[in-house]
Amino acid sequence: MTPTLPGFEYLRLPGVDGVELAAAVGGHGSPVVLLHGFPQTHLMWRHVAERLADRHTVICPDLRGYGASDKPAADSPGVYAKRTMAADVVALAAALGHDRFALVGHDRGALVAFRAGLDHPGTVTHLGILDVVPTLDMWDVLHGVSAAVAFHLYLMAQPPGLPETMIAGSADAFFGSFLDAWAGGPDALPPDVRAAYLRASRAAVPSIVADYRASATVDIEHDRADLDAGTRLTMPVTVLQQDWGAQLGYDASAVWRAWAPDLDHRLTEAGHFMAEEAPEEVTAAIRELLTR
DSSP states (O other): OOOOOTTOEEEEEEOSTTOEEEEEEEOOSEEEEEEOOTTOOGGGGHHHHHHHTTTEEEEEEOOTTSTTSOOOOOOSGGGGOHHHHHHHHHHHHHHTTOSSEEEEEETHHHHHHHHHHHHOTTTEEEEEEESOOOHHHHHHHOOGGGGGGGHHHHHHTSOSSHHHHHHHHTHHHHHHHHHHHHOSSTTSSOHHHHHHHHHHHHTTHHHHHHHHHHTTTHHHHHHHHHHHHTOOOOSOEEEEEOOHHHHHTSOHHHHHHTTOSSEEEEEOSSOSOHHHHOHHHHHHHHHHHHTO
């Protein structure tokens, strides 16, 4: 049986272009939307969402293409563009009566949150980013053998067909390798949660690949256009990440400051799945963000 967020209501809500998103909604107060990463679902927020719900309406959707949300065919480059996925989030919040909300994303969800902040500055009041750099910068900071840590980015950037076939042929081994390698410790992902992530990912190979393929194509175009136009994040931004700059040889704070003038950049000792490994630290960072 798939785990759920205790005390949260499960809804299906409209995104854009006829897509529906599954979301867990709980708590009362000003709205905070939490977006999950790869290879996960909204369940990654189970500890943080419970803590935030004492003061906020907390909305945890599965991104399009993931979990229990719709998985439209990628019949055009824009279907899984972060611009489209960000529009889903804005539409979902509006369906719940929220025309302004704070937004926090992890991994793939952080790239969606980043795009939402750029495209919808009047809607996103505060922006939290966990363990990524923007798409355009992501490709720039990967060099030589150090890029092996992100081999999946290159695999899923290939034209349709081969990546989907290769991953589907050994889905549990593929997705499980990230769950194991990226966790900061063996207790980060309980067996039932790990199993739920594998089931969800196994059932979503084409859409997950399409999400990643968009980050090697249309998402780069959108980021570059904004960078050239001088578009920046106007809301308070908190970035919490591992020390990837030291590992890959770049200044992570400087990368983010180029996009976010009002920036609080923090490093963590937790692993990639920090919302599950260090929920108190992540919750505290979000609470502090919301006071700015």
